[in-house]
Amino acid sequence: MSNTKKRKKKEPAPWKPVNLEEFNKNTKVISEMFKSDPKRLNESQNNNDDNTE
Amino acid sequence: MSQAISIEKNWIIFDTCTVSKISIIGNATSIIESISNQIGPFTAVITPLVRFEFLRKANSKSEFEKFRDYLTKTYTEIDLVSKEDRYDIHRLSSELACVCRYAIPNHYKHIDMTDFIHGGLLRRYPRNLFLLTFDINDFPDPIFELLHHESIKINKNLEIWALYKFNKGGFDNLYNKFKKRSRKFN
Numbered sequence: 001m002s003n004t005k006k007r008k009k010k011e012p013a014p015w016k017p018v019n020l021e022e023f024n025k026n027t028k029v030i031s032e033m034f035k036s037d038p039k040r041l042n043e044s045q046n047n048n049d050d051n052t053e
Numbered sequence: 054m055s056q057a058i059s060i061e062k063n064w065i066i067f068d069t070c071t072v073s074k075i076s077i078i079g080n081a082t083s084i085i086e087s088i089s090n091q092i093g094p095f096t097a098v099i100t101p102l103v104r105f106e107f108l109r110k111a112n113s114k115s116e117f118e119k120f121r122d123y124l125t126k127t128y129t130e131i132d133l134v135s136k137e138d139r140y141d142i143h144r145l146s147s148e149l150a151c152v153c154r155y156a157i158p159n160h161y162k163h164i165d166m167t168d169f170i171h172g173g174l175l176r177r178y179p180r181n182l183f184l185l186t187f188d189i190n191d192f193p194d195p196i197f198e199l200l201h202h203e204s205i206k207i208n209k210n211l212e213i214w215a216l217y218k219f220n221k222g223g224f225d226n227l228y229n230k231f232k233k234r235s236r237k238f239n
Contacts, residue, residue: 013129015062017094024080026127031079033119 063095063181066171067128069106070187071214072099076123078207084185088216091201092183099128100174102167131174138177146173148228149196155234156227157193164191172197175219184217195223 065088067075075081088095099107104124111117124130132138146169153164168191175182175197186192189202192215202215 013064013096013098013131015064015096016129018085018089018097020082020085023085023097023127024082026123027075027081028079030076030120030123033116034077035079 061181063092063183064098064129064131064178065095065183065185065216066098066100066131066174067103068171068184068186068188069103069167071185072103072107072124072128073110074187074207074212074214078205083203083205084214087201087203088185091216095183096129097127098131099124100131100167100171102170104130106167142170142173142177144173145176146170149173149176149224152196152224152227152231153193156231157196168192172219175217176221176224179219179221182218185214186217187212187214189213189215192217195220196227198223 075084085097107124108117108120111120149172150164150169153169168188171184172192175184183200184192184197192199196219197217198220200216200218202213204211204213206212
């Protein structure tokens with residue numbers, strides 16, 4: 001479910017409490033991509049500050 | 054004046070390193086449950102800056118689209134470009150940068166533009182906007198109040214995440230000292 005569907009500019013962002021199950025389900029998909037690439041995994045581990053990568 | 058976020062409920066900015074590390078872990082249960090125990094339910098938020106920094110990790114168009122979809126499904130994005138907020142956030146962030154530069158010089162070199170913008174947002178919404186980060190050196194005391202921190206194992210490394218909020222009293226104290234010392238400040 002999209003949290004950033006288009007809304008009028010003057011409306012505040014919608015408040016939606018984190019749904020842990022949904023959060024983890026979405027994150028697991030991306031995690032598989034990171035785990036399949038050891039080089040990216042090491043880069044992310046070594047660089048806390050993403051702006052210096 | 055319109056608000057980027059409503060001020061009645063809790064919001065937490067997940068900065069780029071946090072989004073990245075959670076993406077590696079693949080499971081945010083321990084972090085989210087710990088935070089919920091501290092402040093109650095909250096919305097996980099990213100800013101356009103975080104979106105930009107995370108998406109540039111993509112190695113292909115296909116990856117870019119998957120990363121983009123992930124961010125859209127998982128996080129709420131704060132609109133930083135609304136006319137009403139833009140000048141205010143810029144002013145708050147700039148003053149924060151000056152205080153960090155001159156009042157806490159050892160910390161300044163760690164802090165980048167994204168952190169200052171996030172700091173400006175925390176300053177704008179001090180009651181109910183928080184920041185979750187793994188860059189625990191980028192949000193110096195007394196400007197930012199450390200609410201909670203924990204260690205977490207990511208692959209073979211032990212890392213620390215921290216939850217911060219803006220400390221208005223701490224900031225105002227430093228800001229007043231800075232203004233007194235400055236010959237000219239706008």
